[in-house]
Amino acid sequence: MKAALKTESAETAPEEGKRTVGIVETQYYTFAEPPWTVALESGETLGPVTLAYETYGTLNREKSNAILVLHALSGDAHAAGFLRDEKVPGWWDAMIGPGKPFDTDRYFVICSNVIGGCKGSTGPSSVNPQSGKPYGTEFPFVTIADMVHVQRHLIDFLGIDRLLCVAGGSMGGMQALQWVASYPERVRSAIPIATALKHSPQQIAFNEVIRQSIMADPAWRDGNYYETGQPEKGLSVARMIGHITFMSDQSMEEKFSRKLKKGRLNFNFDADFEVEGYLRYRGANFVKRFDANSYLYITKAMDYFDLSGGKLINARAMDTRFLVISFKSDWLYPSYQSQEIVRQLKLNQVDATYCELKSTYGHDAFLVELEGQTTLIHHFLEKTYLGPRNGNGNGNHR
Amino acid sequence: MEMGMEIIDNGIRPDHQVIFDMIEPGARVLDLGCGAGDLLHLLAQDKEARVQGIELDEKAIYECVKKGLSVCQSDIESGLAEYPDGSFDYVILNQSLQEIRKVFFLLREALRVANQVIVGFPNFAYLNARLCLGFGGKAPMTPSLPYQWYDTPNVRFLSISDFRSFCAEKGFVVENARFLSGVKTITFWPNLRALGAIFLLSLKHDGGKVP
Numbered sequence: 385m386k387a388a389l390k391t392e393s394a395e396t397a398p399e400e401g402k403r404t405v406g407i408v409e410t411q412y413y414t415f416a417e418p419p420w421t422v423a424l425e426s427g428e429t430l431g432p433v434t435l436a437y438e439t440y441g442t443l444n445r446e447k448s449n450a451i452l453v454l455h456a457l458s459g460d461a462h463a464a465g466f467l468r469d470e471k472v473p474g475w476w477d478a479m480i481g482p483g484k485p486f487d488t489d490r491y492f493v494i495c496s497n498v499i500g501g502c503k504g505s506t507g508p509s510s511v512n513p514q515s516g517k518p519y520g521t522e523f524p525f526v527t528i529a530d531m532v533h534v535q536r537h538l539i540d541f542l543g544i545d546r547l548l549c550v551a552g553g554s555m556g557g558m559q560a561l562q563w564v565a566s567y568p569e570r571v572r573s574a575i576p577i578a579t580a581l582k583h584s585p586q587q588i589a590f591n592e593v594i595r596q597s598i599m600a601d602p603a604w605r606d607g608n609y610y611e612t613g614q615p616e617k618g619l620s621v622a623r624m625i626g627h628i629t630f631m632s633d634q635s636m637e638e639k640f641s642r643k644l645k646k647g648r649l650n651f652n653f654d655a656d657f658e659v660e661g662y663l664r665y666r667g668a669n670f671v672k673r674f675d676a677n678s679y680l681y682i683t684k685a686m687d688y689f690d691l692s693g694g695k696l697i698n699a700r701a702m703d704t705r706f707l708v709i710s711f712k713s714d715w716l717y718p719s720y721q722s723q724e725i726v727r728q729l730k731l732n733q734v735d736a737t738y739c740e741l742k743s744t745y746g747h748d749a750f751l752v753e754l755e756g757q758t759t760l761i762h763h764f765l766e767k768t769y770l771g772p773r774n775g776n777g778n779g780n781h782r
Numbered sequence: 783m784e785m786g787m788e789i790i791d792n793g794i795r796p797d798h799q800v801i802f803d804m805i806e807p808g809a810r811v812l813d814l815g816c817g818a819g820d821l822l823h824l825l826a827q828d829k830e831a832r833v834q835g836i837e838l839d840e841k842a843i844y845e846c847v848k849k850g851l852s853v854c855q856s857d858i859e860s861g862l863a864e865y866p867d868g869s870f871d872y873v874i875l876n877q878s879l880q881e882i883r884k885v886f887f888l889l890r891e892a893l894r895v896a897n898q899v900i901v902g903f904p905n906f907a908y909l910n911a912r913l914c915l916g917f918g919g920k921a922p923m924t925p926s927l928p929y930q931w932y933d934t935p936n937v938r939f940l941s942i943s944d945f946r947s948f949c950a951e952k953g954f955v956v957e958n959a960r961f962l963s964g965v966k967t968i969t970f971w972p973n974l975r976a977l978g979a980i981f982l983l984s985l986k987h988d989g990g991k992v993p
Contacts, residue, residue: 426935463984565932593973659881726854727864731864731865731866733869736852737843737846737852738856739855740855756840759844759848760843763847763850774824
């Protein structure tokens with residue numbers, strides 16, 4: 385399995401000033417094949433399970449340089465570099481690569497897709513071995529803890545005992561927190577970004593409107609649409625709602641203001657304003673790359689997630705370091721939710737750094753190459769990797 | 783303790799040196815308003831202290847993280863609430879006491895989360911400040927009080943004597959006090975001659991235990 389741990393890094397995109405990890409390939413790990421299954425939090429079982437994942441950089445001899453990067457709601461395993469014949473790099477290419485904060489010259493970076501998704505991992509659009517047809521809504525409900533549980537199987541398979549870091553934004557941050565809650569001894573550090581210990585009623589409300597817009601589309605057909613085509617209108621509206629919540633008032637003003645697509649009002653229900661055109665474009669594009677049922681399942685998993693009330697820290701002597709980041713203009717995951725994470729860390733005397741970064745990008749900020757985020761993650765990882773001698777003492781004088 | 787030229791030679795701020803000397807090796811230290819983290823870095827490196835900072839300024843936080851320090855963004859007055867009793871051996875409150883509104887509340891909170899609190903502040907009764915006000919008839923400006931009346935962040939103007947009275951009245955025990963005039967520490971007539979003071983406080987006096 386040595387080959388699985390390597391990525392081709394010879395080729396780089398010439399138009400980019402910064403180096404990239406080059407051409408990458410998504411890999412697949414399948415386990416829990418009969419007679420085995422994976423037990424889920426709901427009490428149901430799932431098997432076999434396939435996880436799509438990519439790796440960048442090289443695992444060192446001590447296996448101490450592995451970082452697990454976790455994606456958000458609609459993300460996938462393709463976090464950095466370019467898939468063959470594709471011009472758009474992975475979703476966190478700004479942060480992962482040679483000389484970037486997740487420095488692939490130094491670290492072995494893994495990005496795993498989640499179960500319930502539709503990007504190569506087992507999800508509602510996968511074929512149910514019982515019926516020979518796609519699961520649809522027969523697919524069992526999965527939680528963030530289930531997603532992390534199966535990722536742990538992948539990390540076991542890759543032979544990694546302890547991850548140097550788990551990191552991600554939004555739902556990726558939830559997974560990072562869940563890693564700490566479920567497997568504290570296997571995580572040296574965690575970087576939860578723009579995330580929360582639990583969804584607020586407002587966040588659940590947005591997700592419910594998103595789900596309703598999918599389910600209200602007659603093409604949804606109770607989730608059995610794989611032969612008839614997916615509920616494009618519903619899914620498109622769902623994604624439009626999402627995009628509104630990812631931006632800030634200010635970033636929308638800067639990007640669109642009240643600019644008109646044709647320079648005049650149409651006096652009909654076409655897209656007059658640029659912001660309307662943008663949302664329609666984003667919605668229409670999304671249905672080409674994402675499964676409606678996956679959107680339902682994953683938003684539900686996010687709403688079920690709840691590590692509040694002391695459930696985050698389960699180990700008595702926790703030595704996992706934290707870097708918690710939030711963004712000033714993020715109203716979907718407001719800073720008070722990150723501060724609640726920090727509060728739990730302080731209560732348990734866990735080593736924590738927290739910073740609210742100034743950004744106008746709203747919730748999207750974690751995906752953007754922000755100087756503050758770059759600086760913080762770069763140095764935080766470096767000190768974690770080089771060990772406590774270069775950072776903090778033990779404080780054990782008594 | 784040798785003070786003076788040595789301080790300039792090793793590049794350490796004189797108030798940092800005094801605080802450094804007060805802290806036991808391997809202690810757990812929380813610095814309220816840690817700035818770029820120079821003092822905490824020194825304590826982590828040379829005293830193997832387990833350190834944590836609280837700082838509001840984003841750029842200062844980057845500097846701390848570059849040094850490998852852990853720092854939480856918060857204002858000083860609300861940053862302590864979540865820490866359990868006795869989380870630290872020392873809380874440092876250096877050069878920010880004069881900017882605090884709820885002084886008693888903050889010091890009591892600091893002495894809840896730590897066994898000892900180190901407080902550093904500029905002395906408003908320094909000779910030149912007295913001359914400034916007494917003879918010049920103007921709001922004092924000194925090396926430790928470098929602001930004009932209209933742009934000072936300070937909201938409390940206190941002398942070393944004021945602080946001693948305050949501690950006596952509120953039941954804070956002064957375990958140790960050092961007085962600074964430039965790079966030197968002084969012992970004689972500090973309320974008149976010192977630019978600033980650094981106090982080591984505790985709640986209960988336990989005999990001869992002086993760090």
